[in-house]
Amino acid sequence: MLHRPMFNPLYPIKQNDENILSIGQDSKLYELEDKDGAIFTLLTMLDGSKTTSQLHDGLRKKFPHVTLEDIQQVIQALNELGFIIDLSIKETSSLSSYEQERFKANIHFFSHFSEQLAIVNEHAMTSQEKLCSSTVTIIGMGGFGSSVLFNLAGLGIKKVRIVDFDTVSLSNLNRQFLFNEKDIGKKKINVAQTFMQDFYSNMQIEAVDKQINHPEVAEEVIVGSDVVVLAADQPTILLQRWVNSACVNQGIPFIGGGIAIDHGQISTVIPKQTGCVDCMHLHRLQNMSIYRQHIQSSIETPFTPPNMATPSNLMMVAGMIGSELTKLLTGIAPLQSNGKVIYFNLLTFKTEIIGDWPRMISCPTCGDQPDSSFKEQLQSLFTDQQYTFMKKEELGWN
Numbered sequence: 001m002l003h004r005p006m007f008n009p010l011y012p013i014k015q016n017d018e019n020i021l022s023i024g025q026d027s028k029l030y031e032l033e034d035k036d037g038a039i040f041t042l043l044t045m046l047d048g049s050k051t052t053s054q055l056h057d058g059l060r061k062k063f064p065h066v067t068l069e070d071i072q073q074v075i076q077a078l079n080e081l082g083f084i085i086d087l088s089i090k091e092t093s094s095l096s097s098y099e100q101e102r103f104k105a106n107i108h109f110f111s112h113f114s115e116q117l118a119i120v121n122e123h124a125m126t127s128q129e130k131l132c133s134s135t136v137t138i139i140g141m142g143g144f145g146s147s148v149l150f151n152l153a154g155l156g157i158k159k160v161r162i163v164d165f166d167t168v169s170l171s172n173l174n175r176q177f178l179f180n181e182k183d184i185g186k187k188k189i190n191v192a193q194t195f196m197q198d199f200y201s202n203m204q205i206e207a208v209d210k211q212i213n214h215p216e217v218a219e220e221v222i223v224g225s226d227v228v229v230l231a232a233d234q235p236t237i238l239l240q241r242w243v244n245s246a247c248v249n250q251g252i253p254f255i256g257g258g259i260a261i262d263h264g265q266i267s268t269v270i271p272k273q274t275g276c277v278d279c280m281h282l283h284r285l286q287n288m289s290i291y292r293q294h295i296q297s298s299i300e301t302p303f304t305p306p307n308m309a310t311p312s313n314l315m316m317v318a319g320m321i322g323s324e325l326t327k328l329l330t331g332i333a334p335l336q337s338n339g340k341v342i343y344f345n346l347l348t349f350k351t352e353i354i355g356d357w358p359r360m361i362s363c364p365t366c367g368d369q370p371d372s373s374f375k376e377q378l379q380s381l382f383t384d385q386q387y388t389f390m391k392k393e394e395l396g397w398n
């Protein structure tokens, strides 16, 4: 039952000469017959300030033949097509009027998905409520981590845990805009916390000054999160496997991303839904003859290039992570990187799926029937890996 229907102002209404109304645009475009202009007049009155009987009172002065049932039918039909917002939800929402104003653009965006949301008895405001009540952990407060933190603030996420041990350095400032020249030498997590006190004072940041150097540390830092963003990459391969195992154990989805010279990659693991990182390794072991050799050579002769992320390249990939995170927390649309690696060409802007793996029932980490021989395969693949953190000073390029 719609109490105070409003035609969603995201969409245009056009009245043409043949008394055909066109409503919406692009993928949401419909035409309908409106011989006497009554529907057009009704649409112009749908500003959310009137009940259906008030709309009827107003409309019948000019169109005496229009009944209350006619109006209800038109509104119902438009609602099913996703064009109607019931403004009375503003009063019942758990969002404060401050939050409704601050995140108005987000709510407008979510209203585009009202058809899908209605299926699960939700609406645009519910999506924003979900974001405001979510808890997100970001592992790493470097380029990705700090850009994703901005995304979280703009999305309205209030509970955020950030995990890092590093300090701000001059060369961070080409892409890590949370920090400024006066912050050089300070702990990144502390600067991020101070920044957010002014930018989004409702955000409660838990700053964890830790280096994830053991699977148990990964388990500790993600407790209670709705989503984890893996925005660090050291120690190579191991960190991803530790976070994967911790997230699978605690049933928390995680999104990871990385950037190379001319491309970025993102990937999402949703425990019990998609394959996990170990499923990916097993899948590749079974399907790529050179995979074992490839992993072993990258363990034996690790190559860690200097950071080459320009601000624009980094922001594009961080934005993709933010978009996947939004979809994951609100359910407005399907994710693109779930159980897949999305490759994003930073020069042509083309994306493609370069890794797509199933969830393996025998996976020792996430499978329902873990197989010990698979565990041995993984152990033999990674057993010799010595994880060493590449110290920036040692590399001499920071």
Ligand SMILES: [Zn+2]
Binding pocket: 275, 276, 277, 278, 279, 280, 359, 360, 363, 364, 365, 366, 367
């Ligand atoms: Zn798995």
